[in-house]
Amino acid sequence: MTVPPPPPPLLGADGLEVTFPGRRGAAAARAVDGVDLAIRPGEIVALVGESGCGKTTLARALLGLVPPTSGRVTFDGVPLGYSGRALKAYRRRVQLVLQDPSGSLNPRHTVYDAVAEGLRIHGYGGDERAAVTRALSRAGLRPPERFLLRHPRELSGGQRQRVVIAGALVLEPELIVADEPVASLDASVRGEILALLLRLRDELGLSALVVTHDLGLAWNIADRVAVMYLGRIVETGDAEKILTRPQHPYTQALLSVLPEAQGDPVILSGEPPDPSRVPSGCRFHTRCRILASGEAERAGVADACRTEDLPVLAGDDGTRVACHWATAVAAAPPSSSETSATTEAERG
Structure with a gap:
C-alpha cells in the first residue's frame, strides 16, 4: 500500500538566519543560523532547547517580529512580506500566545476588552460580543458571560492563560505560536492547558508551534519535535521516534x-x-x-x-x-x- 506524501507545510522556514550586530566592535551573534523548519496543517510541533539556544528568536522571526538576515519564511506557500499591510494580514492568520499571562494582560482592562483587542486592531466588522464569547468558550472559560467584566486580578493563573489563548483564538487563526505557554503554571493547571491545545487542534484543525525548554511537555503534546542548539536544529522528526530513540x-x-x-x-x-x-x-x-x-x-x-x-x-x-x-x-x-x-x- 502506497503511503500518501505529507501535506505541504502551512508555515515554513528555509535557510533562516537572524544575526545581531555585536556591540563595541564585537563579533555578530548568530542567534538563528540556517534553520529549515516546517509546520503542517493541524500539526503541533515542539521547538525544544536550553535557554539561549535561539528558539525564541526563531519564533519571533517566524511571526515577522524580527526580520531575517537571510533565508525566508513562507506561509501557505507564499513568502512572508514585511510591509505593514502584509504583516497585519499575516498576523490575523498566525497568533502569538505569550509565556506570562500576568505580563501580557493589561490589569485595567476587563476580560472582554482583552479578548476584543485583536478584533478592534483588525477592524472586525461582525458581532464583536459574539466573537468574544465564542473565543472564551473555546478556551474553556464557560459560561463566558461570567468572565466578560472581570479583571485579571480576579482570575487564577490558569484562567488568565485561557484569556490569553482566547485573545489569540478570537481572530480564528490557522496557527498559533505558544512561547513557554505553561511555564508559569502549577503542575495540575499545566495539564489542563496542554489538553486545551490538543482539543483545539482536534476540533478546529489548529496548527501550533510550542516553544519550550521541557521535553516532557513535548512528550505530552507534540506530533513532531525539533531540538535546537546554538542557533541550529540538530534533530527533528516524529515525536515518538525522537523521544524514545534520540x-x-x-x-x-x-x-x-x-x-x-x-x-x-x-x-x-x-x-x-x-x-x-x-x-x-x-x-x-x-x-x-x-x-x-x-x-x-x-x-x-x-x-x-x-x-x-x-x-x-x-x-x-x-x-x-x-x-x-x-x-x-x-x-x-x-x-x-x-x-x-x-x-x-x-x-x-
Whole structure:
C-alpha cells in the first residue's frame, strides 16, 4: 500500500538566519543560523532547547517580529512580506500566545476588552460580543458571560492563560505560536492547558508551534519535535521516534533528566558557547559526552566532530540529525553478536 506524501507545510522556514550586530566592535551573534523548519496543517510541533539556544528568536522571526538576515519564511506557500499591510494580514492568520499571562494582560482592562483587542486592531466588522464569547468558550472559560467584566486580578493563573489563548483564538487563526505557554503554571493547571491545545487542534484543525525548554511537555503534546542548539536544529522528526530513540547526544542529555527517564541523568558540562563565537566543527562538541568518553574516537569521527560542520541529515526512520557520531553508528554494519541475535530471532 502506497503511503500518501505529507501535506505541504502551512508555515515554513528555509535557510533562516537572524544575526545581531555585536556591540563595541564585537563579533555578530548568530542567534538563528540556517534553520529549515516546517509546520503542517493541524500539526503541533515542539521547538525544544536550553535557554539561549535561539528558539525564541526563531519564533519571533517566524511571526515577522524580527526580520531575517537571510533565508525566508513562507506561509501557505507564499513568502512572508514585511510591509505593514502584509504583516497585519499575516498576523490575523498566525497568533502569538505569550509565556506570562500576568505580563501580557493589561490589569485595567476587563476580560472582554482583552479578548476584543485583536478584533478592534483588525477592524472586525461582525458581532464583536459574539466573537468574544465564542473565543472564551473555546478556551474553556464557560459560561463566558461570567468572565466578560472581570479583571485579571480576579482570575487564577490558569484562567488568565485561557484569556490569553482566547485573545489569540478570537481572530480564528490557522496557527498559533505558544512561547513557554505553561511555564508559569502549577503542575495540575499545566495539564489542563496542554489538553486545551490538543482539543483545539482536534476540533478546529489548529496548527501550533510550542516553544519550550521541557521535553516532557513535548512528550505530552507534540506530533513532531525539533531540538535546537546554538542557533541550529540538530534533530527533528516524529515525536515518538525522537523521544524514545534520540540519536543526537544533546537530545539524549535533555531526555535523561526527565523524571520518567531510566538510568543516570547526563549532566551537560558548562554553558552553551556564545553565539558570537560558535566553535568550529560540530557546535555541540565542546560539551559532548560521546566525544569526551572516546566513543567518537572509536567510531572514527572524533576529528570530524572537532573540525567539520555537519548539516541536518535524513535518517532511515524519517528523523533528521546533525551528528557525525550518530551518522556513523547508523551507517555501521551490525556486529557479529547482533547478526547472530537477529538470525536466532528469525529462526524462532
